[in-house]
Amino acid sequence: NLTDRLERSFKILKGEGKITEINVAETVKDIRKALIEADVNYKVAKSFTDDIKRKALGMNVLTAVKPGQLMVKLVHDELAALMGGKAEDIDLSGNPSVILIAGLQGSGKTTFSAKLANYLKSKKGKHPMLVAGDVYRPAAIEQLKVLGEQINVPVFTIPDSKDPVSIAKDAIKEAKKNGQDVVIIDTAGRLAIDEEMMKEVESIKKAVSPNEILFVVDSMTGQDAVNTAKEFNDRLDFNGVVLTKLDGDTRGGAALSIRAVVDKPIKFVSTGEKMETLDVFHPDRMADRILGMGDIVSLVEKAQEQYDEEQARKLHKKIVKNQFNFNDFLDQIAQIKKMGNLKDLAGMIPGVGKALKNVDIDDDAFKSIEAIIKSMTPEERENPSLMNGSRRKRIAEGSGTSIVEVNRLLKQFEDMRKLMKMVSGGGAKKFGRMMNQ
Ligand code: GDP
Ligand code: MG
8 A cells, every 4th residue: 555655665765874866766756656546646746756856856965864754754745735735714705605516416515515514603603504506306405404404504495496596596695684694505416527517507606606616526536536626627717625535545645636737725625424524624634644644744753853852962961061072973973974965064063164164075084083983992982081192003003094193183072072062051952953963
């Protein structure tokens, strides 16, 4: 399934020191396949993953400690952004506000109409009225009446009338008279796109100028949902989408494609037959769903934060007590090396950035430093003040460097300790965190 796929694709990046052209290309290919399997339209998936690739490669600098997690977060955030970023409200400014519901037969229009009425009544303090505009099937009118009774919302009908346009107009008059401030017009659908149906909804639109036209679509219909959305939007220029039946095992990829293809916001999601199972659409939750990973992203972020805090705290304590030693130094070098571009990183350290500005450094710069430190005994690493002439000579020989280089490192180390002590009055925590990022 999709979760496994993504986990596998992200594993490609796990353990890799930094994001490179190659591991990004591999991962992106897998993400694309996974999205297509989740019903995301091919073109949408392609342009989306191309975007991800560009962004991932553009940020290999500081954040690449855990490239796999970084990619998860990047994909998640981009998915959410593509779906509109934040939840969008419906327009309730009319008096009454008129909301027209359109969509194929069986998509969930009638159920949604009632749920919306219930939502507006209980959550928004509105006084809605439901209008039975599906005049062809007596059972459809009955269905709406039953739901209306259940939630205690009036249902407007004209018995035996086969004219949804005049029903809609009369309903609005009636609502005005009775002080009902939202009129929700349920309409007839067809099993497939059909000229007659489109004309009917168009003429209702013309007659009542709705504040909102909401297009209802069954999320289980996958790619068809996208085509249907496009056709309805071409004819009706609707304001928003309602995704139904998300309680099934659908991944919700249709949401992404619809948003990308018709460029209209998804406003509600319906997750069951009960009246309470209606939610305002949240792009980030849908991104979670498409990725199939629940709260993993936020857990990852939290864990990362805690880890950083803990490391920074330990480091800070050592710096304040002037106990920062060669082992810590080695740790820091290992951290820094994991992060990729050294120069950019160094530039973030207060007081160091400027000094290094014109120096060309790369990962190799640490090689001899590491060799020297590793040639020290554990006691020497713990306690740099032990270092005398004969120890320096032994270390130089052991590390294949020279006494000059050893001396230089020891001097740099002392300077660094001083600098750290200096900034430890409050800057050190920040400093430590940066070193651990
Ligand atoms: P309409 O033809 O567009 O008016 O669709 P209906 O509202 O009559 O819904 C068609 C069927 O889908 C009914 O059996 C509903 O109970 C069911 N349904 C509607 N919305 C949902 C939903 O979000 N989840 C589930 N599981 N079933 C739904
Ligand atoms: Mg219906």
